[in-house]
């Protein structure tokens with residue numbers, strides 16, 4: 001299944017391209033930042049363009065993966081629904097068509113007849129950017145498409161993507177907010193056990209070329225199945241190995257009790273805040289933080305599946321925080337790993353796929369243990 005990895009790297013790059021085009025083309029950018037409300041929204045298929053951009057990226061990934069691996073077509077899930085409805089009860093299913101012209105015509109129906117915007121978007125969707133990652137060439141992955149499912153987050157940290165702040169930081173520091181936090185996430189899991197086995201992350205806004213003002217992206221990937229554990233990044237050193245203490249990244253909206261407990265454990269300078277659930281896990285993958293702790297059920301399977309696979313490939317993982325806090329022994333703590341195949345049937349809508357108990361993303365089991373010890377009894 002190394003072909004699947006190469007395909008995902010290509011479609012993620014295409015997705016990143018669409019994300020960049022939507023910000024670079026003045027006409028699309030104008031649509032992106034404009035919020036549709038009230039009557040306007042109900043009359044026609046005048047959706048928020050940001051939702052359409054998300055749906056289009058997700059459908060493009062679904063289309064390309066389904067075309068090459070038809071056995072996977074019914075197991076490709078994402079954050080967005082591709083059904084657009086207007087106030088008159090009419091609906092349009094947004095899909096990627098056989099030709100650029102057909103896709104443009106379909107997109108024009110949801111863009112209130114705006115043919116120019118529809119054509120620009122369709123062009124980006126039907127373009128095939130060249131991506132090669134030599135490190136995937138010699139790879140063999142013993143998995144078959146009929147045992148796999150996929151989670152897609154077309155753009156994680158959408159608010160940062162729309163706001164578009166460009167931050168400049170020194171090497172070795174994480175970005176608390178801004179375009180760097182926006183990521184395309186594609187995760188692959190085993191249908192039988194729900195384990196994440198392959199992940200591709202594309203950061204569309206990684207580096208801005210000062211000569212032409214254009215953004216360049218960067219991709220990261222990992223495979224973890226059986227005794228194969230390979231990641232495009234090598235395992236970073238932990239804080240303690242580097243001579244410092246444990247460092248943690250949190251959401252700025254994290255509960256006060258968690259912020260306080262982790263300040264006592266890590267020290268205030270080792271506690272960091274960043275936007276984007278995917279980006280925070282990527283910080284752990286890159287060694288910019290040792291752990292990411294989240295006490296709320298505010299992330300979903302599509303946020304965590306891809307980066308989780310990379311962390312596993314590096315020897316770490318992502319566990320359910322609330323289950324891990326209930327485990328009786330240290331040995332059990334790592335057994336509450338998040339899985340991706342089962343929904344919470346008692347919940348409705350997106351909540352069926354929430355990581356309900358919160359999470360801890362880590363590279364090192366002993367650090368996971370320190371975090372859990374610091375939080376025990378504080379959250380229940």
Ligand code: 2IP
Nearest residue numbers: 155156157158251275276277298299
């Ligand atoms: C969001 C996004 C948010 C994150 C939230 C995710 O996904 O990553 O930034 O909140 O958990 O579900 P926070 O930044 O506070 O961690 P999306 O942008 O795709 O809705």
Ligand code: CA
Nearest residue numbers: 153156157303
């Ligand atoms: Ca998300």
